[in-house]
Amino acid sequence: MIRIPKLIYLKMVDHAKRACPLECCGILGGKDHAVEKAFELQNVDQSSVRYSMAPQEQLKVFEEMEKGAMEMMAIYHSHTHTIPFPSETDVKLAFYPEVSSIIISLKEKDPVVKAFRIGREAIYLEEIEIIS
Numbered sequence: 055m056i057r058i059p060k061l062i063y064l065k066m067v068d069h070a071k072r073a074c075p076l077e078c079c080g081i082l083g084g085k086d087h088a089v090e091k092a093f094e095l096q097n098v099d100q101s102s103v104r105y106s107m108a109p110q111e112q113l114k115v116f117e118e119m120e121k122g123a124m125e126m127m128a129i130y131h132s133h134t135h136t137i138p139f140p141s142e143t144d145v146k147l148a149f150y151p152e153v154s155s156i157i158i159s160l161k162e163k164d165p166v167v168k169a170f171r172i173g174r175e176a177i178y179l180e181e182i183e184i185i186s
């Protein structure tokens with residue numbers, strides 16, 4: 055279960071829409087299962103089917119999270135034309151099994167957001183609770 059404040063949730067969905075037709079990516083930091091901050095990153099792949107977070111930016115985010123005593127809780131990215139389920143590439147590049155993978159799908163008119171834990175053996179759906 056991951057708790058996301060409504061404003062952060064909306065900002066994340068907005069990021070996906072702004073980046074479209076490219077995939078967006080970002081990091082959610084927080085603690086105790088609750089997200090406190092969203093960090094938008096550049097998709098250095100500039101692709102509509104995959105993403106890589108800019109390493110320099112990622113480093114900065116890690117520093118900022120450390121300063122705020124936050125942990126990396128989730129990595130999010132968008133799927134512009136496909137369902138919100140991890141792609142083969144997403145599974146291959148899931149380096150942090152303890153971190154949620156959030157996917158924002160823009161396939162339908164209304165964006166659909168899902169969270170997953172991607173392990174070596176299986177992919178688990180994780181519940182998202184929107185808090186105020």
Ligand SMILES: [Zn+2]
Binds near residue numbers: 131132133140144157
């Ligand atoms: Zn993906």
